[in-house]
Amino acid sequence: MNALDQLFVNLKQAIVGWFPGEWRLGVSVVISAAAIVGVYAGLFAITTWIERKGLGRIQNRPGPNRVGPFGLLQPLADGLKALIKEDIIPQRADRLVHTLAPILAVVPVILALAVIPVGRNMVAVDLQAGLIFFFAMGGVKEIAVFMAGWGSRNAYSLLGSMRAIAQMISYEMPLVLSGLVVAMAVGSLSLVDIIEAQAGYYGGVLARWHVFTPWGLAGFLLFLVAATAEANRTPFDLPEGESEIIAGHMLEYSGFKYALFFLGEYMGLFGMSGLAITLFLGGWRAPFSFLEWIPSWMWFFGKLFAFIAFFVWLRGTLPRLRADQLMEFAWKFMLPMVLLDVVALALWQYTAHWSVPLAGLWRWVLSGGLMFVAYLGLARLISPRRRVGPRTYRFAE
Amino acid sequence: MSKPLDFDAAEQLAMATGDVEPEQLDHDAPVSLPPPGPRYEAVPRAASPAIPEPEGELLEVSVGPHHPSTHGVFRMNVVLDGEKIVQLKPVFGYLHRNHEKLGEQTTYLGNMPYTDRLDYFCSLSNNWAYALAVEKLAGLKVPERAEYIRVITAELTRLVNHSSLVGFLLHDMGTMGTPLMYAFREREKILDAFEALTGARMMCNYHRFGGCRVDLPPGWLDQVRTIVDNFPRFIDEMERLLSENEVLIARTHGVGVLPPELAVNAGVTGPSLRASGINYDLRKVDRYGIYDRFQFRVPLGEKGDVYDRYMMRILEMRESVKILQQALRDIPEGPVIDPKVRLRNFTPPVGEAYGRIEAPKGELGFYLISDGSKKPYRYRIRPPSFINLTVLEDMCRGHTLADAVIILGAVDIVLGEVDR
Amino acid sequence: MSATFAILATWTVLAALGAMALRKPVHAALSLVGALMGVAFTYLNLGAEFITAVQVLVYVGAVAILIVFVLQLTRGEGVEGESLAVQPASLGLGIALLVTGGLIAAVVFLPDWRAAWPEKGDVALKRLGEVLMNRYVVALEAIGLLLTIAMIGAVLIALKRPDSQPPES
């Protein structure tokens, strides 16, 4: 069992071992980098297939099925085509900025993915400030979006990039704060430490994940919403809102540059999902003690696929919000909720050593109740339905 | 109006075409006023209000003619202040196919296929409106069975149009086509019935002056009964998915409000008008065909925003199902076309006629002037899409570009009818 | 001084020069982003991961975006095509020399500047937090208060006054 769990770790060590001593560090870095790029790029291909097939399922149709079994080679065909396609740089566009943007859209995302542990002892770089590093790389992506929008010299591109940046900045706030709630609870910014803090089982069965605490549950849901917005997925996919501003900042990109943007987008999605798994869902840990025999990396990627399926489901069912509603939601609902989540965490920690009877229950009531009441109040404030009331329709005979 | 008047053809033509000298008209003759009803003050429409001082820089964006949500080739020149619309100028004519001019070069029967391509979602309604105009012109009677078939086909067309519209509206809101796919699933079922009846999916060309082209194929009524009986389940499904959806409510409530005064003054008809709360449905007003035999209600909105327009479609589909059920129950046997009508060399007497029906998009009218030849002297269409579109700027001003897209979607235009 | 540092330093200096010399404001802003990134990676090279991440998050993710936004909102008039350098060249040069000289003097005349060279990986995050939250807590809070006041002020300035609204047509 342990051999399977540590398969890739041992494999890497074996390969590194073949090289002379002074080369080993370099080889190790190269292998890790190649693994991250390779695995996530492969995952990107599978995800586009899952997305197209999943949307097909939701919409009563088969989806791609002509190339390879179940259409599995469809991403390969798309990739080949993207490579073949002519690369157009509009005459009035800023050549350098236009060309750099897609590269800058991918590189920081890959760097961010490097700090996420994908299994036991399987993390490319264990940074002390891994969490902050992840968010910092997300900030670089905004520059790429701006460069794409501005460099293309197109009104729609500019509108799209402005929308995208405004949205990303607004949702970065709750995203970072809900991440920091976990950091506060654990007392470390290192993602490896955060997973370590979620070790052990309640009653020997249910894992001690953060999501099974009141502040963790609230934080997880808030993080999920903010991550959806940060990754530009429905219902927050305004930056590329097809029916309004066509393709947003990617409007003028063709061929492989467009594919790079796509890659960046999906890798950002993996990063967000991976971080959510790490922070709240125990990373590579099993949910129940009796399932520990399944290798840790399988748990991580299994959870990742569950997230991908969830995002596909959202995409197939929800309409998109309007820009001002998006902002309103971020500032009037998400931000206060996240700040209250800090208070809920404080309450939870403060009552950790209570010795009253049913202490566990009381902690839940106190900490969870705070979040629930806040949710009810803020939702009433923000909900469009409650604001306008139900409608009745008259009928003329 | 449809009867030939008692002065000679040349004079009548001159009057109708406006070639008559003004002093020849008798101004002192008593004018028959329309019956008293709810009156609306004429609200002067500011043609192009001055652009208010912007906070930032104005951005001029041309939405269309190739744009995913202009429903064809239509252009809106939008002046944006940030994301807010300060001015919106529609530009038409990208699908101007000379419909009316061609209509004057073609025989009365030859025009029938052209009407299919007018509003290409509802070819059978267009057929009926045109047939009605010609029947008025020539004074033809329609057999009982044909009237029932016309009602059935027209109401099925309404179901096709309204369900597709809801799908397209949600598509404009960014649902990746899921409601549209569900709507098209129902559309395909109805199109199968149309194909069995007329031989074509979209361009049916089925109605004739004085009846319908052919009788129903065997088993057709049962096929339609199955479709109609299952249709409420589809509407329920749509409503469960959409009507209470938080995002849909957020996007549509209070967006693109059309005040009833403006709606009446601009000549808006159809569900858009009824969403503003005005009870005007030609099926009730004109009672053309045999609509007075059916029990159905006309839903009316209260706010006149996009959500009301969406709900109008849903509720009207439910009423259409009721009409269909009654029609399918009562349809008699008999001939489907007046055997005396000579379609080939159809020559109506001199005169003029205006035939109108409640098409899914509003009042669709055909105005014909006959000079006694085989071709209409003047052939004019009152297209509901086009006239409903005239209030677009008033509805959009002050909203964002994203709202303009769904306001346009809820107006329900088909460019074939707008540009003709 | 290692090869990595040499590359990073050259990169940073070149990008900083670009930020001053490039004609288009957006190019200059993007060049500034490059310089800030260079500084961030220098921190990383020194083993200060946290400072790296914060540098990127604050300067690239927030400050640079702010600059870019301002450029976009005030785009056009008179800025495009003009050099951003201080106009009397001698004045600019003087300021630059003064600042550079001051920095060099500070480094050289520091009593034990060699000892101040940080050891790699020695910046413990916990320690940083403890120092900020104990010894410098008043200063930290004061800065926080100042920034809040600045933000409220900015909001007040940006707030549209009701009387300045255009009349409804």
Place this chain on the structure above:
Amino acid sequence: MDPGLQNELSKRGIFTTTWQELLRFGYNWGRKNSLWPLNFGLACCAIEMIAASMARFDIARFGAEVFRPSPRQADLMIVAGTVTKKMAPLVVRLYNQMPEPKYVIAMGACAISGGPFKQGYNVLKGIDRFLPVDVHIPGCPPRPEALLHGLITLQKLIEAQEIHGPNKPRHLQETAPNEYPIPRYGRFDLDPPKNPEVWPGRPLPRGENK
């Protein structure tokens, strides 16, 4: 390899291939299985085009459901509907904006020849006066199945294309243009009324050749 020898070997069950052949296969396979259409409808046929992408016909099976709204990311232009003279310059411009390799399907009678509206003063008598059309789909409107058939026909065309030699497709020939002149609105007609490079102007039966 000598084609005779290749043929002889294949009869005995030995299939040979060359790098060039493999390259050609990969190049054509990628192109043909990922035809992303431009999200672009002109008139009635557009509805049937939409119907072809809906559940019953599902153009997604061929990997062609990714309707891109931006011409920069599209491979295939389905000219679905009547092209009027007001719209024709814009259609040509959209074609020019698409990156190579690009294909055109003329869907429906109007796009092929003007269809029932041919006599109209504002109707272009076929988009192939301005653009090199790969597949024509007759019908008014063609059924969705016909569109799928047209798509498969185009896939077969792509599959059979050479990437070397004189029979190269248009986008690989250095001399062939990848942009066509955009007509202007003239006094009576489009100026020029046709693009002689794609519409050589064969004499028509009734002598109409405009």
